[in-house]
Amino acid sequence: MILNHRLSYTPPDVPLESFYALSAVMQPIHSIFIDSVISVKENVVKNILFRASAIAFQYAIFNFCAYAAYLTMEYTSFLMFVEDYIQRIFFITSQGMNRGAILVLVFTISYTLANMYDTLLWALDAPGYVIRSQLVNGTSISPFLIQNPSYVNIINDPKHDLDRIDVNETLTSNLFKPGFNFSFPPSSYIRKPETTTPLRLMNATDGVGPRIYVDEEGCGVSFGQQLLGWTTDGRTCPLTESSDGTLLLWYCNIPGTESTRYLQQPVGEPLVWWDDDYDKTTYVAPVRSDNPWASFSTGGDTAVMKQVFTLTKGTRRHTFLQTTLKVSMVAKNLFPEAEILSMLGKIYSNNPGLPELYTKRCLEAQADGVNSSTMGFLVQGPAEGYIGWSSTEFVNIVSENNETDRLDGLLRVLDITLELVRSETIAEPVEPLVECNLWNVNQATGGTVRWNDCYKSVATNQTNGAFLGQIDTSAVAIIVDVLGDGKNDTSAVALSDAGQNWYIFNRTWIDQLLMSRAFLLGGDAGTVNMFVHHNEPAISYLQLLLILVPFILALAAFTLMLKDKPGYYKSSLFVSLATTTHLGKKDQPCETVGYFKHPPNLVLQKSTDHVRIGTEDGAYIMSSREGYGSKHADVEEEVQILVVPERDDGSVASSSGFKESFPLSPVTATSASPLLSPGTKLNSS
Structure with missing residues (x-):
């Protein structure tokens, strides 16, 4: 059969490391270069890398353009590099499209783009982080569980596209608070079933069916007998033993008047025995208010129900895994023999001869x-x-009015397995939800006790009635619209090959996820190992390459400027001005341009309507045209730059101590002001 070939809970044989390495191997090669894979730990580190790369790019652009200005002797264009955009625009428009203007335009565009280089690097995030995982114990993450987690999950395929089904997302949803990123590893839980010697062996004579005994008083779990005791007068379907004694077989006819009642009996409801007394038994039945299996468990249709429930008696807790498969075909007309044989052949593929017998x-x-x-x-x-x-x-x-009037024919196959997965001793025995002097049981779902069945206790003998224990339906998964359409009359649709293959491939993973969910909600959360994921900022190999390129260009530009020593074309206007006027180092040749360890402090000096740049010791820089306009027509048109130190007594010193390479125009000065003014005559010698 498609279910019963597996008689124990076993995980897929996949090493944990391979599980995570597999996804990386299956990615397209190009994505390894583009995707974010290199962790940088913090976004601030990432931002520093990107911004430093942009600064290096700006440095390279500035120096390459400065070197171009040096080669073309466009010093004014070089000075425009440090001006703002408006001044550059004025320069470009005033110069026309000459060589200097083109150089400034190229610099402006490239330098602006270089300034936004870090923005480009941010735009290449794909996705900009890597997921780091930490294996933790289920107990440590209990504070992140939502207040009322769902214990029922439905896996369906309404669009008939099996590839769209995400089992992991479905069975892990509605469990933790938003933002908590986790996953369950592909590992198994160690089966620790602890059974006892059966008080009654399975046999047909006494009508004793199979039961899982968990204590010496007869406590255990068996299948409900609704489908074997379906007649209104209480008659049951007789059982016979197989020749080897391992099976109980039955084959019975159902009167036409009982067919409707028979289909209304729920399937897949285990029966809990608290001791060997049938009076004290409890069905593990679905809650009609929130468990759809309450309706799916009757009638036809094709569906699978898996549930994990716990039976707690005293301090002993036992966890069971149940799987119920229901496959149906419905036809108004007669079924062809081939369709019945095809359906049963899929179900009983491991039992040769059985499909033919049942088909007959x-x-x-x-x-x-x-x-x-x-x-x-x-x-x-x-x-x-x-x-x-x-x-x-x-x-x-x-x-109902005429039993000879056949309306439909229904072929239904049921396959149910029940397995004890784990037995354990808890610290404290469970307590009844309410005080009750009858035999009573706590009923829980998802680890939360919801009611006590004291009010409907039906045990015949209530002498010394007491609390029996607790049943917790911890987790349920219902699979519908996946294996097939049970309202169809062909086996290919009622149980499709694609749906059957999907289920066979995914059932072990479904069991593992369901067990994980059940242990977190209603069992020992410490047995659950899970990965907690957090996002860590990262860059891609492409981004790393683009970060390094500007530094390589900057190094090339630095080497180029160091080699050819373009002097004034790699210095600021301040350095050039201080060097050419000997403000900083009076004995330094003008050809030697470099940084000032002790740069002079420049100040603005104003006298009447003139503003000049000077130093704190009284020297200043001026033009021979300073202060002259239309009112001083006698002033020569040639412009010279003078640096005039002031004496201690307030008089103006001669400039002969400076090595000016240009002629000085005669000017005059008055003693009324330390500033040069018309009338002061200086000798260039």
């Missing part, structure tokens, strides 16, 4: 047209803490 019996029931048939078997083991149920039913659905 189904055809007999179909030919009857009124009575229905049910056939199947129960199995105990062979693994410890495991029981199984398999049944095939052909139901003639007849009119």
